Amino acid sequence: MKKYFKFIIAGMAVLVFIGTFVFLYQKSRPKPVVYEEFTPTLTDISKTTVITGKIEPRDEVNVKPQISGIITEITKQAGDVVQAGEVIARVKVIPDMGQLSSAESRVRLADINLRQAQVDFEREKKLYDKQLVSADEYDKIRQELSRAREEKAAATDALEVVRDGVSKSNASASSTLIRSTISGIILDIPVKVGNSVILANTFNDGTTIASVADMGNLIFKGNIDETEVGSLHAGMPMKITIGALHNLRFDASLEYISPKAVENNGANQFEIKASVTVPDGNRIRSGYSANAEIELAGVKKVLAVPESAIEFSGSDAFVYVIKDKDGDKTYERRKVTTGLSDGINIEIKSGITTRDKVRGPQIIKDETEGK
Numbered sequence: 001m002k003k004y005f006k007f008i009i010a011g012m013a014v015l016v017f018i019g020t021f022v023f024l025y026q027k028s029r030p031k032p033v034v035y036e037e038f039t040p041t042l043t044d045i046s047k048t049t050v051i052t053g054k055i056e057p058r059d060e061v062n063v064k065p066q067i068s069g070i071i072t073e074i075t076k077q078a079g080d081v082v083q084a085g086e087v088i089a090r091v092k093v094i095p096d097m098g099q100l101s102s103a104e105s106r107v108r109l110a111d112i113n114l115r116q117a118q119v120d121f122e123r124e125k126k127l128y129d130k131q132l133v134s135a136d137e138y139d140k141i142r143q144e145l146s147r148a149r150e151e152k153a154a155a156t157d158a159l160e161v162v163r164d165g166v167s168k169s170n171a172s173a174s175s176t177l178i179r180s181t182i183s184g185i186i187l188d189i190p191v192k193v194g195n196s197v198i199l200a201n202t203f204n205d206g207t208t209i210a211s212v213a214d215m216g217n218l219i220f221k222g223n224i225d226e227t228e229v230g231s232l233h234a235g236m237p238m239k240i241t242i243g244a245l246h247n248l249r250f251d252a253s254l255e256y257i258s259p260k261a262v263e264n265n266g267a268n269q270f271e272i273k274a275s276v277t278v279p280d281g282n283r284i285r286s287g288y289s290a291n292a293e294i295e296l297a298g299v300k301k302v303l304a305v306p307e308s309a310i311e312f313s314g315s316d317a318f319v320y321v322i323k324d325k326d327g328d329k330t331y332e333r334r335k336v337t338t339g340l341s342d343g344i345n346i347e348i349k350s351g352i353t354t355r356d357k358v359r360g361p362q363i364i365k366d367e368t369e370g371k
Contacts, residue, residue, distance in 0.1 A: 039358075040303050041354065044298070050291050056218065057217065059217060063178060068093075070197070074192070084182050090176060106159070120144065197209065221271065223269040252292065322356075
């Protein structure tokens, strides 16, 4: 029994030795190199760029008061639609004491002159009726009375304007009523009832009562790098995408390219503007972030291969054309003329046809796939 046990142990040792030898032999053999293979196809290639910007109304104005005072009433709120001339707020005038005192003094003086002119006129009229004075003298006195009445009315109007901000003679054009200057949507009302406001003057822009914009006429505003601005021209179509509206896409047309660059983080960029065509039923808000995709160049129905199949050497480009002889694959290095590339596919102008197959990058298998 012990004799057979020794033979079994020896046989197992031989098998382990042979298995180890076979395993090491298999591992030492070079693995065959496998490449991807591509067939040139006819396709469309376009070179595009994406510009980041935002949506803005073309016409946005700040409504400012014509007088200084305190806001007593606001008749609208942000988001309301207004027409040109519609009242947005009302201002109460806080009169200047010096101007008020001067206006009151002018009214009193005009009243004194009016009473004296009335007395002179009545006296002159009696004499004229008795034909004791000439018509010329009578007309002069009557003219003085008319002038005194007009001065009294002007002084009263001036006092009402200084005290109340509006007079009876021009109540329809009251400067205490803040009216919208354009038709559109109110974007913002930065003031509240009780806030003091001032009118625009030489030293101050004035207090903004409301911002109004026509949201039916929108533009896309963004910046493009100097390396790409040379490919743009007015009238180029664009595709606008707004991420906040579930990636809503709509058309736009480039209409403005800034003639001067602005430095931004060390890069020179040019401002562009494009008119936006908003589909019906979509309400776009001012300030939405948007991306504009614009085609810088494009070709239709051209021969193309993946750019990974191209080998660049200096200014020349080469491909490896697959040759199959008796089941063995060989590769012929062939020079080609390339054209437009979109980063994935590249145009082939000459050198290969649709009947050729070209070699791509090497396929590297992950050794952990089978584990």
